[in-house]
Amino acid sequence: MKWLDMEVVLIIGSLVLFIIFVIGLFALISIKEEALTMSKLRNIYLYLVSFVSLMMILIGLIFTVQNITDVLFPTNYYYEAYPIQKTPSMTEEEFKRYEEEQKINEYNQKMNYNNQLINSKKNVAKSIAVVIVALPTFAYHWRKIEKEKKEQALKEE
Structure with missing residues (x-):
């Protein structure tokens, strides 16, 4: 069930990013006073990739903690079918079948x-790979x- 949760989060995250x-x-197209320059497109690209990768890190860390918890404290999802009840009036054949069922269930x-x-x-x-x-x-x-911010600040001085 966990892989389904991870896929849902990644799909929702992808939609949000899109x-x-x-x-x-x-917003860029609607800017009328300033021309769209390559440096602005580059900044948008850098910030979008940084945002996406930061979200991937957060989601990966969340799922890592959840999955480590599942490894350390596993939840038993196994539910036993109604087994044959052991009774004193069982025949030897029924008793053998009862023991076989117990072994199969175990x-x-x-x-x-x-x-x-x-x-x-x-x-x-x-999740660690993410x-x-x-x-x-x-x-x-x-x-x-950060490097481009410093270069821009030096140019403005």
Whole structure:
């Protein structure tokens, strides 16, 4: 269920970013007093990429914490079917079937727990990967922004 949550958040985040991008374009187009220069487009690009990568970092960190919590404190989603009830009047054949069902149920529970643990570990790796990809992207673009601000300040002096 966690991968579904991550996909929903990423889809919603993408839509929000697309809307912000479209609004930014309309704002740029509607500016009548100033000409649209490449430096303005570059600034918009740098800020948008920085914003997107920062959101990816935050979402990745949130999901990393959630998934680590799932690994450390797993929730048991296995619900046992109604087993055959053990009664004193059981025949030997019914008793063997009862024991087989108990073994099958125990095996299914162990397999379900192991699968859930494996999936949780995979989700931790995926969410860490999002942070690992987004962090250098954010750092690079933010440094570019800071560098251009300093250069602009020096030009104005």
